[in-house]
Amino acid sequence: MNAIDLSPILDEVIDATTKGYPLSAAPLPLSAIGAQGWSLLEGDLPLPLAVIRNSALTHNHAWMRDFAAATGVLLAPHGKTTMAPQIFAQQLAAGAWGMTVANVQQVTICASVGVRRVLMANQLLGALEVRTVIGLLRRHPDLEFHFLVDSPAQLAAIEATAATDPPPRKLDALIELGVPGGRTGVRTHAAALALARAIGASRSVALSGLECYEGLQISGDSAQDAATVTALMQRLKDLAIACDREGLFARPDVILTAGGSAAFDIVARELPMRLSRPVLTILRSGCYVTHDSGNYERLLQGVKARSGGEWQTRPGLQPALEVWSRVQSCPEPALAILTMGKRDASYDIEMPIAVKRFRPGSDAAPRPVAAGWTISGMNDQHAYLRWSHDEADPPQVGDLIGCGISHPCTTFDKWRVLFTVDDAYRVTGAIRTFF
Amino acid sequence: MNAIDLSPILDEVIDATTKGYPLSAAPLPLSAIGAQGWSLLEGDLPLPLAVIRNSALTHNHAWMRDFAAATGVLLAPHGKTTMAPQIFAQQLAAGAWGMTVANVQQVTICASVGVRRVLMANQLLGALEVRTVIGLLRRHPDLEFHFLVDSPAQLAAIEATAATDPPPRKLDALIELGVPGGRTGVRTHAAALALARAIGASRSVALSGLECYEGLQISGDSAQDAATVTALMQRLKDLAIACDREGLFARPDVILTAGGSAAFDIVARELPMRLSRPVLTILRSGCYVTHDSGNYERLLQGVKARSGGEWQTRPGLQPALEVWSRVQSCPEPALAILTMGKRDASYDIEMPIAVKRFRPGSDAAPRPVAAGWTISGMNDQHAYLRWSHDEADPPQVGDLIGCGISHPCTTFDKWRVLFTVDDAYRVTGAIRTFF
Secondary structure: OOOOOOHHHHOOEEOOOOOOOOOOOOOEEHHHHHHOOOEOOOOOOOOOEEEEEHHHHHHHHHHHHHHHHHHOOEEOOEOOOOOOHHHHHHHHHOOOOOEEEOOHHHHHHHHHHOOOEEEEEEEOOOHHHHHHHHHHHHHOOOOEEEEEEOOHHHHHHHHHHHHHOOOOOOEEEEEEEOOOOOOOOEOOHHHHHHHHHHHHOOOOEEEEEEEOOOHHHOOOOHHHHHHHHHHHHHHHHHHHHHHHHOOOOOOOOEEEEEOOOOOHHHHHHHOOOOOOOOEEEEEOOOHHHOOOOOHHHHHHHHHHHHHOHHHHHOOOOOOOEEEEEEEEEEEEOOEEEEOOOOOOOOOOOOOOEEEEEEOOOOOOOOEEOOOOOEEEEEOOOOEEEEOOOOOOOOOOOOOEEEEEOOOOHHHHOOOOEEEEEOOOOEEEEEEEOOO | OOOOOOHHHHHOEEOOOOOOOOOOOOOEEHHHHHHOOOEOOOOOOOOOEEEEEHHHHHHHHHHHHHHHHHHOOEEOOEOOOOOOHHHHHHHHHOOOOOEEEOOHHHHHHHHHHOOOEEEEEEEOOOHHHHHHHHHHHHHOOOOEEEEEEOOHHHHHHHHHHHHHOOOOOOEEEEEEEOOOOOOOOEOOHHHHHHHHHHHHOOOOEEEEEEEOOOHHHOOOOHHHHHHHHHHHHHHHHHHHHHHHHOOOOOOOOEEEEEOOOOOHHHHHHHOOOOOOOOEEEEEOOOHHHOOOOOHHHHHHHHHHHHHOHHHHHOOOOOOOEEEEEEEEEEEEOOEEEEOOOOOOOOOOOOOOEEEEEEOOOOOOOOEEOOOOOEEEEEOOOOEEEEOOOOOOOOOOOOOEEEEEOOOOHHHHOOOOEEEEEOOOOEEEEEEEOOO
16 A cells, blocks of 8 residues: 655656756756755755755644644645655655545556555546546556546546446545535535435446535635634535435445645544544645745644644744745845746745845855845746835845745646755755646 | 757657646657647547647747848747747747847757857856856857846856856847836946946956847837837937947947837837947747737737738737646536646736637537636636626536637746647647746
8 A cells, every 4th residue: 555666756867957957967867866965055056946945844744644643634635736756755654544636647646656545636527537547447456546526417427438448446436515606516415415326326436435625715714714614514524424324335434535724624623523334534735745934824823723732832834845046136226136937936826925035155044034025026037026125234136035935836836846955955855746 | 050959859758747648648759749640629638738739830930030021120039938949949940040048047958959049138147057158158169148237246246257167258248228117127328338338348248239128018008118118229229329339349240139029019110220330139029939819919919000011911920829628517507617727827917718619529620619708717726617697508517628828938837748739639749848
């Protein structure tokens, strides 16, 4: 189960055509990069550069392991955040039950490195995609794979493909329960129960559990979020009871899964339940692994406050992902232009957050930036850093600026390789993404 | 000059770990992909999928070649848009003088495939970056490389590196003239002229011309844009005259360059001038090559109207870039969820634009969508397609939806390989990007 083999990834040779790789360095297998002694602060790497702080990453793995253990839920981290099998391996080593992904291409990558429990938190559809899943099940008899179903039309399409290309065993489906005004998911209890009965009668699909996603309903208002998520969990439990009563669940245990990275604590508290057979309660948080310096850092305050006790006092998740760039121009008072843009850092929730500065040849270590330093905008390849006009020590041309980001997913997908660094920003390894 | 060798790119083996590659197909060298007979409409490819319509791409190459020829300007297309050397080769074959890029990593990729005239429309800075450029000049005696300078601090930093690693010849710099409230660039005539004099006195840097970028000032109001750009071009010409008078230009000819994809016609009309030595007037448009279905399509109307004559009547640039996805769920009236999200298509200017629909097993060819079909939002991996409640033929689960995009740069960087397709959406080849 989940015997991960990263060797094809570690053996891949990376060269300077990959963004972030030292421009004049010889090509190297991924596994050799950590031994080169490269240092961001000593100027060995081109900028912009996305780095993962190893100490924060390690801390977050442990934090989430402890949180899951304390609350008694399982974790299938959403792999779409990083799409980095090397990080998947760390998550599984930290006790994750399996991995979650968003589409069949991502499933194939999980399967290819040896992940053997995969949730696809999305509708399976498309003959090519269905045939690919059937092929994976045939090739990997030990692969446990669950996907979402939310309509009779989708179920019929899967069955049509399975009729021409019979799977070696029934395909495990989770019914997605949705929210009016939301994204995917069956909107009503009655329609969901009808779909469960249709799956019960299917020759090729089996009902393995239920799924919902509360993340799009999160407002940041902790009390309101608690009420919203609790109500959604109650709907999911009601549906589970109804399906259980009718004997519609097909496996020895029942999967109930919800939980992104915004309010997983409420899910962990509200979703666990008893049915006539064992229930696996599975969280799918993805962003926790690197956390961030914006959206999820704000939302974490709600998680900590709601969870109370040690969760309120012990250090929370740490922002592990930073994008560093250089001040290339200070063309006006209180404006610096950085060598970083929309191609390099998330901007879908808010702009990157300037957190650190380093002046080569003068600073011994990065310093925190003063309050009020703000990235006011980005173009494709540039960012605009602004600060108060009375800043005593403003940035200069050549300075390095370290930015935290908001929403890890949309930074990871901008980098084919991200370097892991120690606290002195020396490169300890390289993480390959698959987008 | 510009003897392009794409063989290392064409020989690269691509496999199903690359987004968009057929999930169950054997790995293939890039050059073999066009001969596989894959068809998007026949379901050979996983969705979402970014495709480049060959007919539109070919049309756009010819359109821009003709426009440059008619106006007498040279073209160094901005390669950052696609970062696809295969497209660079097409642009050079269509008569482009050279290529423009945004940073030294992109310069190295141009140099590695044989581009021998490269403008870096950005400040060169950082000892590693400067040393890399010096190394490229040493390795390629025929490489003509120009970069931007906009401050004495930047010039001093380059000189400091060059002092320890002497370049084989002086480094060619263009002074960037900026705009108050704008991005990079020297803000005043006096400061720019002082910088030109400093470059004139430099041991390692030579002044090869002047640069500015009008694109960030474009409003879409054609008359206002004409006035704004004309004024900026006049400032650049005034600076050129002053530099010429003092003999500060170091090469036998002088480069004057401006022009993105929004108002290149005004640049082509206003920038050409005479100096005491030949002037090369160079446009740097990048997005024209695939054009788009949003921002640049709107701006093109101004280009056509201002250019008049045949430019107003002949077919303009065509949107070549589309992202196709599948309807995975129709959970509520007038809402479909598509298998495409922020990881797959641009969203920085506006959402993708639904333009085509195709129902497998029923439609013989894509049909245009009805007016009012709108992508109202995207998550990481999903898009929300909405339409009028009285739509007679709404989308169904399983339908394919083809979206045009707005701003090609931020779609290209989401795909490591994009397929070129014929008008029946059969794959004719694969384009590799380097982000």
